[in-house]
Amino acid sequence: MTEYTPKERLARALTDQTVDRMPAVSVTQTGTIEQMEACDAFWPEANDDAEKMATLAEAAHTLLGFEAVRVPFDITAEANLFGCEIKPGTKDQQPSVVGHVVNNIDDIEKIKGYDLSQGRIGVICDSIKILADKYGDELPIMGSMIGPFSLAQHINGDDWFMAIFTKEEFGLALMEVTTDFCVDYARKMVENGADTMVIIDPTASAQLIGAAFYEKFVVPYHKKIVDAMHELNVATVLHICGDTTKGLSMMESCGVDAISIDQSVDVATAVSTAEKAVIIGNLDPVNVLWNKTPEIVKEESQKVLDAGVGILAPGCGIVSKTPNANLQAMAEVAKSYRY
Numbered sequence: 001m002t003e004y005t006p007k008e009r010l011a012r013a014l015t016d017q018t019v020d021r022m023p024a025v026s027v028t029q030t031g032t033i034e035q036m037e038a039c040d041a042f043w044p045e046a047n048d049d050a051e052k053m054a055t056l057a058e059a060a061h062t063l064l065g066f067e068a069v070r071v072p073f074d075i076t077a078e079a080n081l082f083g084c085e086i087k088p089g090t091k092d093q094q095p096s097v098v099g100h101v102v103n104n105i106d107d108i109e110k111i112k113g114y115d116l117s118q119g120r121i122g123v124i125c126d127s128i129k130i131l132a133d134k135y136g137d138e139l140p141i142m143g144s145m146i147g148p149f150s151l152a153q154h155i156n157g158d159d160w161f162m163a164i165f166t167k168e169e170f171g172l173a174l175m176e177v178t179t180d181f182c183v184d185y186a187r188k189m190v191e192n193g194a195d196t197m198v199i200i201d202p203t204a205s206a207q208l209i210g211a212a213f214y215e216k217f218v219v220p221y222h223k224k225i226v227d228a229m230h231e232l233n234v235a236t237v238l239h240i241c242g243d244t245t246k247g248l249s250m251m252e253s254c255g256v257d258a259i260s261i262d263q264s265v266d267v268a269t270a271v272s273t274a275e276k277a278v279i280i281g282n283l284d285p286v287n288v289l290w291n292k293t294p295e296i297v298k299e300e301s302q303k304v305l306d307a308g309v310g311i312l313a314p315g316c317g318i319v320s321k322t323p324n325a326n327l328q329a330m331a332e333v334a335k336s337y338r339y
């Protein structure tokens with residue numbers, strides 16, 4: 001069978017076309033301390049400096065054998081652009097959003113009119129350009145961003161879940177703004193060389209908000225982003241944390257090419273539930289990838305493959321203390337698998 005470049009292989013695998021073998025990738029964050037030490041690009045600096053970000057992203061390819069490069073390593077750059085206060089990250093911890101800027105519908109006007117060249121959003125786009133210039137012919141260049149629902153939560157704070165139940169007009173207005181931003185930002189990443197888009201929308205979960213609210217507050221907005229990416233011929237992956245089993249069909253209904261499932265989802269169930277979307281996952285980042293041996297990682301990977309997964313990958317963001325050897329073991333298993 002034809003040999004594909006990693007870029008062709010992933011694009012085909014994500015759109016359910018025949019490939020020679022499974023690609024070895026992580027659609028969730030890849031930065032780890034062992035990689036930082038090997039390539040001399042450390043968190044938190046690698047979150048704020050385009051060159052360092054690219055260097056650490058590249059390590060997942062050169063050191064771990066992953067067949068893609070992916071940025072960024074966290075999901076706070078977006079809220080930061082809108083003025084939310086961020087608790088800075090450390091060498092082993094990602095930054096987090098601690099301050100919120102929108103309390104009511106009148107505040108929404110204030111966050112319109114952002115500049116995508118500013119702040120960390122600009123840095124991430126520059127980093128994509130560096131990676132695309134170096135690897136764009138060969139490797140998939142994965143751009144990742146927070147999804148519009150979780151971004152709205154970052155902007156509004158913990159009141160967000162109550163807001164969608166009790167202040168619909170406000171909730172939908174904020175979703176419009178975060179979604180328009182996500183579309184603009186995703187397009188900018190593609191302009192800079194990204195060819196694969198990952199939407200990480202951790203809390204946009206039907207398990208948390210129920211099916212009716214998921215249909216109203218999530219599906220149409222994800223669809224807008226996916227449609228914009230499909231216009232540019234960019235495959236899109238959706239990751240939502242936790243047990244998304246009951247929400248899988250609704251997740252798929254936005255037209256996304258692939259769904260990245262958490263370790264709490266049963267792979268076989270997900271594969272049989274999805275009509276078209278490729279299922280990606282779902283090695284436990286803590287209890288397997290971080291805390292077990294390469295031998296166990298291989299055994300657990302085999303179980304995920306046996307259950308019919310489309311692409312073997314971590315079930316959520318890789319923990320920074322994860323040993324290289326375990327990630328290399330996962331990559332090896334993926335590469336040896338023929339569909």
Ligand SMILES: [Zn+2]
Nearest residue numbers: 240241316317
């Ligand atoms: Zn997750």
